[in-house]
Amino acid sequence: MSQCIATYRIYDDQADFHKKATSIAVGMTVGSWTELPQAKRDAMQKHLGEVVSVEVHEGWEPGSRYADVRIGYPDINFSRDIPALLVTVFGKISMDGRIKLTGLELSPEFMSGFPGPKFGIDGIRDLLGVHNRPLLMSIFKSVIGLNADELRDQFIRQALGGVDLIKDDEILFENELTPIEKRVKLCIEAARETEQTTGRKLLYAANLTGRTSGLRERALRAIDAGANALLFNVLAYGYDVLHELASDPDIQVPIMAHPSMAGAFYQAQHYGIAAPVLLGQLMRIAGADLVLFPSPYGSVTMPREENLAIRNELHSAKLDVKRSMPVPSAGIHPGLVPRILRDFGSDVVVNAGGGIHGHPMGTEAGGRAFVQAIDAAMKSIPLTEYAEQHQELKAALDIWGGEV
Amino acid sequence: MSQCIATYRIYDDQADFHKKATSIAVGMTVGSWTELPQAKRDAMQKHLGEVVSVEVHEGWEPGSRYADVRIGYPDINFSRDIPALLVTVFGKISMDGRIKLTGLELSPEFMSGFPGPKFGIDGIRDLLGVHNRPLLMSIFKSVIGLNADELRDQFIRQALGGVDLIKDDEILFENELTPIEKRVKLCIEAARETEQTTGRKLLYAANLTGRTSGLRERALRAIDAGANALLFNVLAYGYDVLHELASDPDIQVPIMAHPSMAGAFYQAQHYGIAAPVLLGQLMRIAGADLVLFPSPYGSVTMPREENLAIRNELHSAKLDVKRSMPVPSAGIHPGLVPRILRDFGSDVVVNAGGGIHGHPMGTEAGGRAFVQAIDAAMKSIPLTEYAEQHQELKAALDIWGGEV
Structure with a gap:
């Protein structure tokens, strides 16, 4: 039975x-x-x-x-x-x-009712043409109230740093200044330009918001406008909505699950739903290609064992669907890159907000410091040694500290 | 601002x-x-x-x-x-x-984006023609695996007891034996018949389940088949789905919110969302006409103060939408009716499963015992006194105890 x-x-x-x-x-x-x-x-x-x-x-x-x-x-x-x-x-x-x-x-x-992620780890790597290293993501910062020019400017500064993905702030809803189609158009156009400089492809995850029955159409309009990824506050809508979006044949872009509200479920010891089920297994079977969750490194933290259990659910061969990309988030700076690789392996997204925008030489340098840290880690060169020839990485290590 | x-x-x-x-x-x-x-x-x-x-x-x-x-x-x-x-x-x-x-x-x-409950307390009372007493609801019991005849038989036994509402078990999903249209047809047909005997109108809340994008159409088909109420596991789908169903002009039946999964949010002291917000305010603004929550009386309990805080949110004049009917559930037997009235006032649903089906004289007598308890309480007659002339109430008090 x-x-x-x-x-x-x-x-x-x-x-x-x-x-x-x-x-x-x-x-x-x-x-x-x-x-x-x-x-x-x-x-x-x-x-x-x-x-x-x-x-x-x-x-x-x-x-x-x-x-x-x-x-x-x-x-x-x-x-x-x-x-x-x-x-x-x-x-x-x-x-x-x-x-x-x-x-x-x-x-x-x-x-049998769950096709799972449409892209998964391998599909995202194929889209980006990056197969041999962790991916690097940057988060828009303080975007509420920004107009289109300011948003575009911030996008370009992030893109020029050499990141692979840029995601919207999850609290950016439909608004008059930067509605989703408008910001997708300008960001994707900016991405085309910066790709000429960086030589790197870029996925921009636009935040999909609004009433449930309108999400599909809004996603399609965003895709028509050029969107090549979507961000979604899964728990505020219910897993089934993600399941429907992710299995929709017309939505051919990766979907990134944000853990908004997740703490209400997983934080209590005696109640709720454990993080590996909530943010690992259920997100994956519902079809999330990438899943964000609080890293064990920052101020908003989750214990390391829980992080690894989430990763295991996202990567596990026990489920017959594509693997989802883990995105441990919050408190990430370049000095942590070797540790992230030790904890997660290279099928991970190194995701930073403050660790990029807060770089003393600016956002663009912030991205570059991460690119350098990833280069060093993949070559097994100690960051401090690599930093001798790479000033952005050096500046980052100077303020946030190095490998622990 | x-x-x-x-x-x-x-x-x-x-x-x-x-x-x-x-x-x-x-x-x-x-x-x-x-x-x-x-x-x-x-x-x-x-x-x-x-x-x-x-x-x-x-x-x-x-x-x-x-x-x-x-x-x-x-x-x-x-x-x-x-x-x-x-x-x-x-x-x-x-x-x-x-x-x-x-x-x-x-x-x-x-x-301004929230029309609230379409019926609310007054609308439900109008549908039933009952304005001067608490309502009485019975819950289908052990329905998984029942065929249509067995389901119909259980419905009739509940209806003949004189209840105002009958609700599906929330774990009854679409199944071959009793899909929603089929069970709505046979239950509503049975209700028409029993109304001849009892003289009471009856609302049957059919459990609305399945994929999110199909809920509206399934609800409409159930309504076409005669459904005069719907049960919905709101938290498994997200409040917005209830908001959309409840504000849909084509769905002209009351919606009853089940608290499935609510414990994952409200039970912890230090985390999550407090019950009055989760099951009171948010359910009401999303448009629930009736809201179930664990009573303070049974084995699955919630503290009395939390129950009353939920009721206050459902009844509060602070919100400019219709009031929702509180349905404290679990562990309800006839002896508790006076206490329920003291705690909640008469704008409440007295809701029983085991307290009806477990009556020593059977389900029909179980309903009658509650009808008698409500009659007594509304006339301010002590239950034990009223039970002298009412054998079903007497039998109930004998096994479950009386007013505390």
Whole structure:
């Protein structure tokens, strides 16, 4: 019987976890079991949830206990979409005490509804013509209230630094000064120009916003205007909206998932949805080509192990869909590049905002310092040594520090 | 300057909360401020967030501190939709330490995009012809795997008990046995029949599921088949999808919001979104006519103060949209009816699953016991006294206990 398995971490100092597991398996599927007559049981057997495993652990505090409980949900019970999956595995029970959804094992049957990322890591590399190093992304900064000329100016300064991708600020919505078609046109035009100078192709991820039913058409208009990537605040809309955009045959550009609102789900120890499920697995099956999440390096941080678990979900061969590109974000400066490569490998996007715009020699130099740091790291040359011949990198290391 | 104000509770034993508030107000709007030249400041002033108030409190544990911080976000910065609002007020900062979104004060300017519930409390009462008492709702139980005849049979037994509303189980998705059009047809047909017996009108809330872009059409087909209400797992799809369904001129039936997944947001003390915002205010502005949430009475519980705060948001005259009907759910039995009335007033839905189906004399008697309890409570007759002449109520009080 084909089923999807959810893992929960349940904290309870008193509970009989095996009984609790059974009550979830029954309660979230057929509703009742022991009181059913045998004939009815035979008919309902294929709908009944299964307790796959229960592992009880002692907690840190004396007398405290928690358990990792795995429950199998028959695929026949729900449809092939993420809302149905989430309501089934974490609808009502999200409200039932200290419980966190920590894992999902999705069946091939369920995954048949999920084409996954259209581009994935390899597709993005093909678009950029870059196969042998991490990618470099720059984030627009303080764009609310900028007019078209100011936006274009900032775009060009980022592009000239040699970045591979530039993304909109996720809080830039439709506005009179720089509506999406207008800013796509001017940014893509600027990209064509700077490509002559840098020799590098550039993806610009324009923030797709507005009412849900208008997103597809707005995306198509942006693409008509030249957009070659889209940024999307997935959790503010729901995974299914990403799933629909990403599997739309007319939307032939990579989609970058922003983790807006994610902290409301993953930050609590005892509640919510763990980051590797929220920002790893679900983003990937919904079709995100790139996924941003808080890096372990900056002020807005996530523990390193959680970061690596997200990366593992985005890269894992367990899922039969393309791999998504991890984009650890916040607090990134050139001195961190070797560490990012050690933590993530080279299938990663080095993504910086303040670490580019805040460079003492300016935004363009900020990009160059990262390009130099990536060059050095790929050649296994210590940054401090490489910086002797590269002034932008040297200036960055001087203010933000070097390899740790 | 028109703005929406968000309140956060921030837990930090060390922080300078005033500095933190300023960094949110600047960081989530214009990005930087003190380093801007004066001319630029003049241009950006209208986009700058405002620290409205900062109240610092001592925590329970010695040395612990938290603050209630109110930040105003200029309406000019974002569009008139809930994704834009949430990304603006709780996008990035949801991930920045121990912070919970606890309140929203929405401007008339922002609210101009929100028609609110189409029916609301008064509209639902008009549909049912019931104006002077709380409404009674029954929940389908163990419906996965039921065929059409079994479903119809359970519907009739609930309807004959005298309930005003019957709702689908929220985990019933599209399936071969009872797809939405088929079950709407047979339930509404059954309702017409039972109305002859009970003399009561009945709303049946069919669970609207499936892919996002197909919801509108599926809703219309269900309505064509006779559906007179819809159930919707709002948080699995996103508030904007509810907003679009509820403001669609072709969808002329009440929409009932299920709190599936809500626990992932509201349960943690230090993180997420507080229940009155999540299940009160946002559900109402998105257009939910009825809103379910965990009652303070059962096993899946929410503290009474939070319940009342949700009710206050659903009923509040502060918002210029229709009022939504609160539906405290889980653990409801007839003996609780007087307490529900004391806590919520009579503009409430008394909603029971096990408290109806688990009645010792059967489902139909289970409904009748509630009808009797509501009659007694409205006449201010003690339940135990009323039960002397009403055997269904007596049987219910005998197994579940009476008024507390």
